[in-house]
Amino acid sequence: MICESVVPVPFEKDTITACATPPGTSALALIRLSGPGSISIAEKLSGKQLPPRSPLPTHLCLQETILDEVVITAWPKPKSYTGEDLVEMSCHGNPIIVQSILQAICTLGARPARPGEFTERAFLNGRMDLTKAEAVLDVLHARSERALRAGQRALSGQLSDRLMADRETLLQLLARIEAWIDFPEEDIQPEVGAGFLSDIKALLKSTASLLSTAPLGYRLRSGYRLVLAGPPNAGKSSLLNALLGMDRALVSPIPGTTRDTVEESITLAGFPVRLIDTAGLHTSKDPVEIQGMARTRVAMQNADLVLALIDSTHPDDPCAKEWELICHQVITVLTKSDLPSKQARKGVRVSAKTGEGLDTLQSQISQRLTADLGAPGADEIAITTRHEDALRKTTEALACASASLMAKSAPELVASDLRLALHSLESILGVGTSEDVLDRLFAQFCIGK
Structure with missing residues (x-):
């Protein structure tokens, strides 16, 4: 102190x-x-x-x-x-x-x-709404150029402006429906109905579009999980070191050197990528190796992409089919391409020793990243998990309002759904946000910011 x-x-x-x-x-x-x-x-x-x-x-x-x-x-x-x-x-x-x-x-x-x-x-x-305050945190903690640009756009007000425009539309819709409720004797029902449903659907489309950026936001902040898996001595640790450009993992000709996961970060295609080296998968009675392989399987199940490494100097491994089927996204990598191959499998041939094939492998990884999350856009915005939760409630409330309107339900039901949508949308901007939420949010900042 x-x-x-x-x-x-x-x-x-x-x-x-x-x-x-x-x-x-x-x-x-x-x-x-x-x-x-x-x-x-x-x-x-x-x-x-x-x-x-x-x-x-x-x-x-x-x-x-x-x-x-x-x-x-x-x-x-x-x-x-x-x-x-x-x-x-x-x-x-x-x-x-x-x-x-x-x-x-x-x-x-x-x-x-x-x-x-x-x-x-x-x-x-x-001096700023809550989205801009959160953007300060994104700019400070950005782990890639793309994450930094997304944070800077939010800090400049692009996210706030979009939310404020949707909020204004919601307020106008509420005013129209409440006028219908408060003055039922007036002939304003046709005015409320004219374009009212289409306005709700347009607003629903806008919030749903923003909600769709949640996976991108999560990946930009937490990183894309890329797991290196395969049998012992397939060259996982060597490939990790080659991709990092430094000796991070211990490399040994003795099988089973890696007993636990080893994690490091790099940037590919503008994304922060978490490279995870794992224990080799094979048949073993060693309790320590069995525990390490259990962690490997968990890492593969939670991975966004698995590099399935096969030693090209050996015939097919009996465990290969198992570890290739554990996760949904796999790139097969044939290692030790500088040595005579005994593999008929198709895959990216690489040599951690000579660097052969590393550019091709990085290119394929980048293509998968871009295919999953899209290429960078000039107006790209990446929402947070807090925004995602509020936007999900907003879209659900708008969908209910739309359904109630089409079912010709009482206008009070439509108004109730619109108020819920407004409350959820305003919470993103910080309107009516509880002190506990603010305390948790600002506690993530460093002292002095």
Whole structure:
């Protein structure tokens, strides 16, 4: 703990501080303050009045002790990242200096920020909706270029704009149906019916289209599971090392060297890919090997794609048919192509030793990835699992409203379904979101963001 913890008070009444750059020694570090006391604290430490939105080189001092030479920038509310008075200090990246400045800031009335609290305040102060706050997290944690671009689109407001447009359509539909309910004596039923069903179906199509991006979003965030499987000594660990471009897995001519799964990440076709090396599948009475093979089968069942490795210098393995049938997506790989082959099977011939066939294999993997999840698009948006859950409820409610309308049910039933759809849609933007949901979401952020 850098400074003494204090009893939390409402966010709009206290000042928070944290280092926004990763811990450790570096050329520079960035310290943030946000809240009503941030500018006055910075002015007390610098002894100078801070000009708005203009970097000021100065020294920080506490009780005549110089803490560091810094550059301070102040953003008065409401036009700051958090919507509050915000200060950023660029100091030297020595952890001792960073800690001494944070301690001085806390001495003057600030408290340490919780993970994600700066972005949480931005949301609570209306500087961004919840989708943009989540997009900050996506940009920070992007594991591939494609994931980064999708996160940046959401951060720029593309997802928010689309959801807000659907929300406006829903509000208009509700207004029309409620007018019918509230004023049954008026001749407005034909007006409600005219195009009403087609408007609901168009809205249903829009939300369903957004919902369809859920698998892409999951893969961009968690990675595509690519399992290397096959009999012992088929070259699984060697191929893993070759694909990674480094020696990650232990390679030995002794069968059964790999007893557990070994996992590493690479990027292929713009996707983060989790390469998983596994224990060789064969007939064994060794309890440790049996346990390792059980883990291999589980990994294969959970895989998005399996590379089924066959040693091309040996005839067919009796277990080959079993491990080729365990999962739905398989690429057969004939290893050790630099040696005389005894295999009649068709597959991608590779040599981890010479590099032969690696480009072809990577190309085939990329083709499978693109076939499963599509090529990158200029307006590609990838929703989160939270969005998926809310959109599923939205589409279900809209489908019920459409069915009720076609069945000529009471307008109150249609209105009820539309209200449920609106509530679910608004929850994505953060309207009426519970404090527990917000706490879980912002706890995923690093301190200082």
